[in-house]
Amino acid sequence: MYTILVPVDADEDRARGQAAFVTELPSADTQIKAIVTHALTKEEAEAPEEIRNVERISTVRLVREYLEDHEVDVELAEGTQPPADGIRDLADEFDVDQIVMGSRKRSPTGKAVFGSVSQQVLLEADDPVTVVGSRDE
Template sequence: MYRVLLPVDTDDDRARAQATYVTELPEASEAVEAIVLFVFQGEGEELPDELQRFNSASRISSVRTATETLEANGVPYSVVEDSRDTVDDILAVADEHDVDSIVLGGRKRSPVGKAIFGSVTQSVILETDRPVVVTGSRDE
C-alpha cells in the first residue's frame, strides 16, 4: 500500500486539489491510503473542558472536503489531528505513519512568487527526505 500524507489547512479549494491529486494516482482506490492531517493552531486551547470534545478535525470544512473527495473516488483514508508546530507535526506524522509521499496545497502566488514557497511548504521540502508534491488549488 502506498501511503500519502495530506496536511490540509482551512482552505477548501486547496484541500480538494490535494485530495484530487491523490485520487488521480495510478490504481488509487486499490493501492493508495491517504492520511488527512489537520493541525490546530491555538484554536480551542481556551475552550472549557466540556466543549473540548467539539474541537475535532472532522468539524473543519477543508477536512470534510478532502475526505469526501477521497471517499467519492474509493480511496481509503484516515484523519489525524494534532496541535503541535505545523512543520514539526507534518514531519512527525509522516514518520509515525511511514508515508511514501507528502502532498501539500500551495497558495496562489504571482509569477515571480511561484518560485518562492510559503514558509511551511519550504520547511517541509527542506526537512524531509520523502517526496513532496505541491498542488496549489484547482482554479490556478
C-alpha cells in the same frame, strides 16, 4: 499499500487540488491510503475533547468525502503546532511514502519561494513532497 499524508489548511480550493491529485494517481482506489490532517490552533487543541476533533475542520471533511467518493481509504489525524513540525511528525508516525501539500497562487517573483510551511516541509521532510495547486469546484 502506498500511504500519502495530506495536510490541509483552511482553503477549500487548495484542499480540492490535493484530493484530486491523490485520486488521479494510478490504483488510487485500491492501493492508496490517505492520512488527512490539519494542525489545530492552540485554542482548538485546548478545547474540550468532545469538540477537539480534526473532522470539525471543513477542509478535512471536504477532502475525506472527496477521497471516499473515489474509493480511496482515508484516515484522519490531528496535527500539532507548529504545522511543519506536526506534518513531519505525522509522516514519521504513519511511515508515509509521500506528502501532498497545497500551494497558493503566486506572482512570478513569488513563485521562487513557497509559503513558509510548504517550504519548510520541502526542505526538511525525509519523504518525497509533492506541491499541487488549487482547483475550483
